Amino acid sequence: MIEIKNLYKKYKNADEFSVNNISLEIAENEIYGILGPNGAGKTTLISMLCGLIKPTSGSYTINGLSPRNRLNSIKKITGIVPQEYALYPTLTARENLMFFGSLYGLKHADLHQKIDVMLERVGLTNFADKKVEHFSGGMKRRCNLIAGIMHQPKVLFLDEPTVGVDVQSRNVIIEFLKELNQNGTSIVYTSHHLQEAEEFCTKIAIIDNGQIYAIGSPEQLIANTPKAENLEDVFISLTGKELRDVI
Numbered sequence: 001m002i003e004i005k006n007l008y009k010k011y012k013n014a015d016e017f018s019v020n021n022i023s024l025e026i027a028e029n030e031i032y033g034i035l036g037p038n039g040a041g042k043t044t045l046i047s048m049l050c051g052l053i054k055p056t057s058g059s060y061t062i063n064g065l066s067p068r069n070r071l072n073s074i075k076k077i078t079g080i081v082p083q084e085y086a087l088y089p090t091l092t093a094r095e096n097l098m099f100f101g102s103l104y105g106l107k108h109a110d111l112h113q114k115i116d117v118m119l120e121r122v123g124l125t126n127f128a129d130k131k132v133e134h135f136s137g138g139m140k141r142r143c144n145l146i147a148g149i150m151h152q153p154k155v156l157f158l159d160e161p162t163v164g165v166d167v168q169s170r171n172v173i174i175e176f177l178k179e180l181n182q183n184g185t186s187i188v189y190t191s192h193h194l195q196e197a198e199e200f201c202t203k204i205a206i207i208d209n210g211q212i213y214a215i216g217s218p219e220q221l222i223a224n225t226p227k228a229e230n231l232e233d234v235f236i237s238l239t240g241k242e243l244r245d246v247i
């Protein structure tokens with residue numbers, strides 16, 4: 001589904017590579033976690049795969065399509081749920097979703113019905129016509145999520161989809177994502193919530209300093225790390241205990 005070959009990214013004026021020779025294969029229908037400490041390169045990697053920023057070198061294909069000549073086709077089959085809310089605060093949830101749906105070329109009649117179904121699925125029916133600026137963090141995250149999947153993408157990229165939400169919202173988001181996956185959407189996601197990733201992901205790449213440190217299913221990663229009882233133990237063993245403070 002996704003093949004990444006020797007991908008590098010060095011931002012303008014940066015001394016170091018933020019993504020430093022990453023090669024990965026992500027199979028169809030996987031729930032693939034890209035995990036790493038602050039500044040590891042997760043967002044940079046996902047942003048390149050979404051076509052938001054250009055690699056310095058290296059290549060990737062999604063469903064056999066290369067962004068060099070098929071970026072528009074890639075955009076049609078991928079969905080993005082960014083870390084920052086991609087919602088207009090002064091519009092209502094429904095208005096936001098109408099806007100994103102039309103961007104994806106969905107027809108008006110279908111769109112109304114689809115929005116109702118999606119809002120219901122994430123528990124936002126009663127707030128459909130309220131402005132997003134009044135929403136709680138969890139409500140914004142759930143609305144942000146459906147904005148990214150209005151066109152039923154084959155691949156969905158999610159950058160920390162459950163950050164800053166309560167347990168109830170988290171559960172709704174994760175259950176919704178599992179359902180999407182069961183209906184044929186491959187998922188690539190980043191998170192700092194290791195217990196969530198351990199339960200949710202079918203495969204995980206742990207990255208740091210722009211490089212891959214380990215790849216495997218959660219069970220494989222735990223089994224291959226001496227004394228590890230869970231994914232957090234694996235993570236600490238690979239990336240260390242040092243703080244990653246940068247400004």
Ligand SMILES: Nc1ncnc2c1ncn2[C@@H]1O[C@H](COP(=O)(O)OP(=O)(O)OP(=O)(O)O)[C@@H](O)[C@H]1O
Pocket residue numbers: 011012014018036037038039040041042043044045246
């Ligand atoms: N636009 C930019 N210009 C210059 N450097 C950047 C830019 N964006 C990110 N970086 C640097 O690239 C490195 C990787 O950052 P990135 O945001 O990809 O990491 P991350 O793993 O997503 O971190 P976090 O968990 O904090 O979101 C960091 O050193 C960061 O400071």
